[in-house]
Amino acid sequence: MNQKSSPSRGFNLPGWLSPDLFAKTMRADFRFAPHNVLLLIGIFIIGLLVHLGRYGFSVNAVAITLGSAVAFAILFRMHQVWENAVILGTIDGLAVFLMLRPESDVLIITIALGVLFSPAIQIAYQWEKAVMLRFGKFTGLKKPGLFFMLPVIDKVAEFVDQRIRVSDFSAETTLTGDTVPVNVDAIAFWMVWDAQKAVLEVEQFEQAVVLSAQTALRNAIGRYDLAVLLSERDRLGQEIQAVLDEKTSAWGITTQAVEIRDIIIPKGLEDAMSRQAQAERERQSRIILGTAETEIAEKFAKASEQYQNNPVALHLRAMNMVYEGLRQKGSMIIVPSTAVETMGLGALGGLTAFDRELPGKPAAEVEPDVTATGDEGKDAAEV
Numbered sequence: 001m002n003q004k005s006s007p008s009r010g011f012n013l014p015g016w017l018s019p020d021l022f023a024k025t026m027r028a029d030f031r032f033a034p035h036n037v038l039l040l041i042g043i044f045i046i047g048l049l050v051h052l053g054r055y056g057f058s059v060n061a062v063a064i065t066l067g068s069a070v071a072f073a074i075l076f077r078m079h080q081v082w083e084n085a086v087i088l089g090t091i092d093g094l095a096v097f098l099m100l101r102p103e104s105d106v107l108i109i110t111i112a113l114g115v116l117f118s119p120a121i122q123i124a125y126q127w128e129k130a131v132m133l134r135f136g137k138f139t140g141l142k143k144p145g146l147f148f149m150l151p152v153i154d155k156v157a158e159f160v161d162q163r164i165r166v167s168d169f170s171a172e173t174t175l176t177g178d179t180v181p182v183n184v185d186a187i188a189f190w191m192v193w194d195a196q197k198a199v200l201e202v203e204q205f206e207q208a209v210v211l212s213a214q215t216a217l218r219n220a221i222g223r224y225d226l227a228v229l230l231s232e233r234d235r236l237g238q239e240i241q242a243v244l245d246e247k248t249s250a251w252g253i254t255t256q257a258v259e260i261r262d263i264i265i266p267k268g269l270e271d272a273m274s275r276q277a278q279a280e281r282e283r284q285s286r287i288i289l290g291t292a293e294t295e296i297a298e299k300f301a302k303a304s305e306q307y308q309n310n311p312v313a314l315h316l317r318a319m320n321m322v323y324e325g326l327r328q329k330g331s332m333i334i335v336p337s338t339a340v341e342t343m344g345l346g347a348l349g350g351l352t353a354f355d356r357e358l359p360g361k362p363a364a365e366v367e368p369d370v371t372a373t374g375d376e377g378k379d380a381a382e383v
Helices: 034-055 059-078 082-100 103-115 193-199 203-223 227-229 234-252 267-307 311-326 339-344 346-357 374-380
Strands: 121-124 126-135 137-141 146-148 154-161 164-174 181-192 253-264
Touching: 034 059, 034 103, 034 121, 059 082, 059 103, 082 103, 121 126, 126 193, 137 154, 137 193, 154 193, 164 203, 181 203, 181 227, 181 234, 193 234, 203 234, 203 253, 227 234, 234 253, 267 311
Parallel strands: none
Antiparallel strands: 121 146, 126 137, 126 154, 164 181, 181 253
16 A cells, blocks of 8 residues: 655655655555564564574574564555565575574475465544555455455455545645636545445556546636636535535545635735725715715705794794804803894893903893993903
8 A cells, every 4th residue: 555654753864774665666566564564473482482482592582683683664555565584584594594494394485384374454434435456456445454365365444444535735836817827725525435336447546536636626617717817716616516526426425615725916016906996986085085075965955945034943943053062171152243243142242251350240140231242242252
């Protein structure tokens, strides 16, 4: 299967010691997991104990057996193919025969059992299905759990993860329908519902999904103007999802959703669009202000009809305005002299001014002959 390298915690191994070095370049025949390492070491230890019980203690036998177990565990983790098991097992068995003959029979059998049967016990996780090949021909799918494969002749083509996957893709410098270059980032949610089709009919189905999504994104961008792309991202994502799902269904893969994450436009165009938006808002504000002025003028014109032939109502309204102004502390109202004379506000202004000069006296005690009229009334009205 294709195995992806995972970052090690605490330290990084050199490239030539990476556990997944082989899996980066070609497919493996099996997955040599921790339980396989334990099984391999257990077989070698049992063989060593049988050998020591039969031929007595030997330092060379102990060193060769334990060293072989560790070496095979490391090599199988790096190169997970049956060819290595056969070749390395043969070389190690020959070395043991030359060093320990004629007491090498037990250890040779131990090496053969360890290198052939320790990788044969495989485990598929709950979210996986294993695609099995025998002599290169598909034999079936192995469900999650423990399963056995025949040494050398069986091969796990791939452990297929059937959970929902998320793949990001992008379209860089793609022209929209109105010839605007944009960079679009998107993500696709997809899953494998038929592991057999995904493995046997597509060489690298994950890469095929990403490239197909990228192509569909570019085609969709070219059909729409920039304004549509910016305002209808959901519509664009749904269209890409439909096109991608139609293509990947034949591979045993379904695309559940495509979401547009970001649309990047040139900086100059972004500034121009910002100025355009500001101008549009200014235009709308002016229209609203003009509409308000028109409505206010209409209301004033309608109100003037009530005062046109009714001077008493007009005087009452003016006096009410003066009263409202005087009620506010520290306020000043400038009233035309004609309005003051018409409304008879001269005496009122004089009384107010006189009361401010004599704050201790109430307004009722002011001499009645002290009355401001004419120009004095005009000055007093400016309160």
